[in-house]
Amino acid sequence: MKQKLDLDEIIVKYRPILSFRIKKYLGHQNPDWEDVVNEIITNVIEKIKKGEFRGESSIGTFIYTISSRRIVDYIRQKSKTLKHIPEPKNFPAPEQEFESRQRAKTLTEAIQKLKPKYRKVLHLYYYKGLSRNEVAEKLGISPRRVSERVDYAQKLLRKIIKK
Amino acid sequence: MKKCNFDILIDDYLLNKLEKKEKENFEEHYFNCEPCFEKMVARDELIAVIKNQGHRIFADEERPEEKKEVFSFGKILSFLTPKQWAYAAVSVSVTLVLLVVMLNVVPFQKKTTPTQQPFYYEFDEGRVRGENLRLISPVIDIEAVPSQFMWAPLGDNVEYKISIYFNHHPFWTATTKENTISLPDDVKNRMQASRKYSWQVKAFSPQGTLLAVSPKVQFKITAE
Numbered sequence: 001m002k003q004k005l006d007l008d009e010i011i012v013k014y015r016p017i018l019s020f021r022i023k024k025y026l027g028h029q030n031p032d033w034e035d036v037v038n039e040i041i042t043n044v045i046e047k048i049k050k051g052e053f054r055g056e057s058s059i060g061t062f063i064y065t066i067s068s069r070r071i072v073d074y075i076r077q078k079s080k081t082l083k084h085i086p087e088p089k090n091f092p093a094p095e096q097e098f099e100s101r102q103r104a105k106t107l108t109e110a111i112q113k114l115k116p117k118y119r120k121v122l123h124l125y126y127y128k129g130l131s132r133n134e135v136a137e138k139l140g141i142s143p144r145r146v147s148e149r150v151d152y153a154q155k156l157l158r159k160i161i162k163k
Numbered sequence: 164m165k166k167c168n169f170d171i172l173i174d175d176y177l178l179n180k181l182e183k184k185e186k187e188n189f190e191e192h193y194f195n196c197e198p199c200f201e202k203m204v205a206r207d208e209l210i211a212v213i214k215n216q217g218h219r220i221f222a223d224e225e226r227p228e229e230k231k232e233v234f235s236f237g238k239i240l241s242f243l244t245p246k247q248w249a250y251a252a253v254s255v256s257v258t259l260v261l262l263v264v265m266l267n268v269v270p271f272q273k274k275t276t277p278t279q280q281p282f283y284y285e286f287d288e289g290r291v292r293g294e295n296l297r298l299i300s301p302v303i304d305i306e307a308v309p310s311q312f313m314w315a316p317l318g319d320n321v322e323y324k325i326s327i328y329f330n331h332h333p334f335w336t337a338t339t340k341e342n343t344i345s346l347p348d349d350v351k352n353r354m355q356a357s358r359k360y361s362w363q364v365k366a367f368s369p370q371g372t373l374l375a376v377s378p379k380v381q382f383k384i385t386a387e
Binding site: 014016017020021058060061063064068103104107108111112119120122123125126127128129132147150154157158 | 171174187190191193194195200202203206213215216217219220224302
């Protein structure tokens with residue numbers, strides 16, 4: 001019972017982390033990402049049940065290592081079989097799409113409410129794609145201050161959205 | 164949210180600026196650090212929104228400089244006290260008088276400043292050369308070869324010359340009276356993934372006078 005509870009916790013905790021990493025490697029539009037995540041989770045559970053996780057590393061590192069191997073396998077397999085076949089598009093579920101559009105809209109409005117000095121740093125750093133040093137030079141502040149300003153902008157956005 | 168020393172790597176990771184080893188180390192880290200993962204997810208969402216909606220969000224920032232100067236003038240006024248303004252006015256007056264005496268010129272010619280002018284209506288020779296022209300799309304890295312290029316229109320009767328560069332060498336150029344242009348298929352086929360290209364647009368009056376020049380903007384086609 002104890003082990004089952006732990007496994008459930010592991011799935012709940014690591015599914016979003018795994019999904020994030022797998023989508024980053026496979027591409028957000030790749031329809032395979034969810035299957036790959038499920039395969040990794042199944043693999044992790046099997047290995048834990050077989051006692052292959054001995055606690056020499058953290059459970060996070062254990063799952064990270066398994067996911068790394070699966071990513072390599074996936075890329076190898078894909079490059080062999082689907083080298084010249086275009087990827088089909090993955091259409092998210094309508095409710096998922098609606099929710100994510102709403103979130104994007106709220107965030108867009110929140111950014112527009114920020115003070116100019118925060119908008120400026122987001123504009124140069126993320127939209128214009130300048131490096132941290134280039135942004136610092138343009139704004140006459142230190143590169144460290146650029147990161148701090150971005151962090152603070154994010155905090156303000158959270159506050160604006162919560163209101 | 165708890166602060167972690169690794170969190171300075173979040174932006175570089177999301178913007179693909181980390182070396183392979185650094186990237187793997189950071190990935191292993193966020194499997195073990197909840198605050199970093201949470202912050203990264205929020206940052207990833209922010210970056211995605213900015214990349215997709217940036218042209219709308221930052222429309223003000225993207226406008227030519229002179230328009231913003233008008234806005235900031237009011238702010239400058241409030242920075243100094245009336246006494247400080249008086250000192251400043253006296254200093255400026257003295258400087259101007261000295262200039263008149265030394266250079267024997269009249270500095271108070273009535274001249275309209277660029278801030279009072281809509282920059283795209285000035286078609287007469289030598290007035291608006293080199294004004295800014297705003298590029299709309301693509302201005303960031305994109306997943307596929309762009310089929311269309313778009314910039315802010317400058318008014319009627321303007322001819323635009325678009326130039327695309329690869330490795331600082333001209334790759335393709337064309338002229339149009341619209342503020343968008345579609346790439347011909349042969350050009351699209353020549354553009355390759357993982358390469359960086361840049362593009363620029365110049366605007367000309369019907370007489371061939373250069374009216375405005377955009378900055379040269381770089382973009383990369385990221386898809387494999």
